[in-house]
Amino acid sequence: MPVSFVHLRVHTEYSLVDGLVRVKPLVKKVASAGMPAVAVTDQSNMCSLVKFYKAAQGAGVKPICGADIxxxxxxxxxxxxxxxxxxxxxxxYRNLTELVSRGWAEGQRNDLVIIERDWVKQAADGLIALSGSKEGEVGQALLNGEQGLADALLAEWCEVFPERFYLEVQRTSRVNDEEHLHAAVALAERSGTPLVATNDVRFLKQEDFEAHETRVCIGEGRVLGDPRRPRTYSDQQYLKTPAEMAELFADLPEALENTVEIAKRCNIEVQLGTYFLPNFPV
Incomplete structure (x- = not known):
C-alpha cells in the first residue's frame, strides 16, 4: 500500500517551551513507520537543522526544513x-533562515519572536505555507464567525504563496478542532484551496504527555496542579503512524494525500563540512 501521510509539523526539543521530541529517535521512528519524509518546524528557530539533516539522510528519510512563526x-x-x-x-531555505534571523534581530517583544507580515511577503519565494489551523489568522476568523475576513485573508496569502498555500486541519481532541475543521473544509470548497492534515506533534509517544506538560509548566513558570493554567495541548499530539492518521481523517483523504505531495515538492541540499566566513574588507 502506498504511503498515505507525512508529518509536516513537528516541534523538537529545540522548541524550548513546548517540544519534547529528540531528533535521532524521531528519525528512527519515522523510518520504522515506513514514512519516507518528515518535517521539523521548531518554534521561531532552525537550530536543529544540521543534526536533523544528518540523521535523516543516514536513515534514508527525506528531511523537510521548516519553522513555525x-x-x-x-x-x-x-x-x-x-x-x-x-x-x-x-x-x-535561504529566505527562511533570513526571515527567522530577522525575527530574532528586530522582532522580539514580550518574550516572543514576532514576524511582520511584510517580512513574510518579501521572503515568500521558494516557501510553502500552512495556515496554522485554528491558531492561524484564517482559522481565528473562521472561529469568530467572520467569514468575509477569512475570505480576504485567504485571498491575501494565496496571492503571496501562489499554488503554495494550504489550509491546515487537525484532530487532536483540543477545543475548537472540529469546529475549525468543518469551517475550513467549507472554505476550501468555496475557494479551491487545498487542505492539509497535521497532528501538531510535540512528543513521540502518547505516554510522554505528562512529561511534556511538566516542560510547558517550567517554561511558563506555573505548577502542574494550577487549575487556572491554560491547557493548550492534548495527549493526542504524538507521532502517529500513517494508519492512525488515515483512520482519523477517513472522511478527508485528500488532506492526507497533500502531505505526501508537499513532501515531494520540498527538496533542499544543505552544504555541510564547509566554513562560510563573513567577507570583511581588510
Missing part, C-alpha cells in the same frame, strides 16, 4: 497568529 496582526493591537513555513528549494 508567530505572525503579527494586520491591526496594531490585533492578536498574534501562527504560520508554518516549509522550504521547497535552496532559495526558500
Amino acid at each position: 508567530w505572525l503579527a496582526s494586520r491591526d496594531e493591537d490585533g492578536p498574534l497568529s501562527r504560520l508554518t513555513l516549509l522550504a521547497m528549494n535552496g532559495q526558500g
Whole structure:
C-alpha cells in the first residue's frame, strides 16, 4: 500500500517551551513507520537543522526544513497568529533562515519572536505555507464567525504563496478542532484551496504527555496542579503512524494525500563540512 501521510509539523526539543521530541529517535521512528519524509518546524528557530539533516539522510528519510512563526496582526493591537513555513528549494531555505534571523534581530517583544507580515511577503519565494489551523489568522476568523475576513485573508496569502498555500486541519481532541475543521473544509470548497492534515506533534509517544506538560509548566513558570493554567495541548499530539492518521481523517483523504505531495515538492541540499566566513574588507 502506498504511503498515505507525512508529518509536516513537528516541534523538537529545540522548541524550548513546548517540544519534547529528540531528533535521532524521531528519525528512527519515522523510518520504522515506513514514512519516507518528515518535517521539523521548531518554534521561531532552525537550530536543529544540521543534526536533523544528518540523521535523516543516514536513515534514508527525506528531511523537510521548516519553522513555525508567530505572525503579527494586520491591526496594531490585533492578536498574534501562527504560520508554518516549509522550504521547497535552496532559495526558500535561504529566505527562511533570513526571515527567522530577522525575527530574532528586530522582532522580539514580550518574550516572543514576532514576524511582520511584510517580512513574510518579501521572503515568500521558494516557501510553502500552512495556515496554522485554528491558531492561524484564517482559522481565528473562521472561529469568530467572520467569514468575509477569512475570505480576504485567504485571498491575501494565496496571492503571496501562489499554488503554495494550504489550509491546515487537525484532530487532536483540543477545543475548537472540529469546529475549525468543518469551517475550513467549507472554505476550501468555496475557494479551491487545498487542505492539509497535521497532528501538531510535540512528543513521540502518547505516554510522554505528562512529561511534556511538566516542560510547558517550567517554561511558563506555573505548577502542574494550577487549575487556572491554560491547557493548550492534548495527549493526542504524538507521532502517529500513517494508519492512525488515515483512520482519523477517513472522511478527508485528500488532506492526507497533500502531505505526501508537499513532501515531494520540498527538496533542499544543505552544504555541510564547509566554513562560510563573513567577507570583511581588510
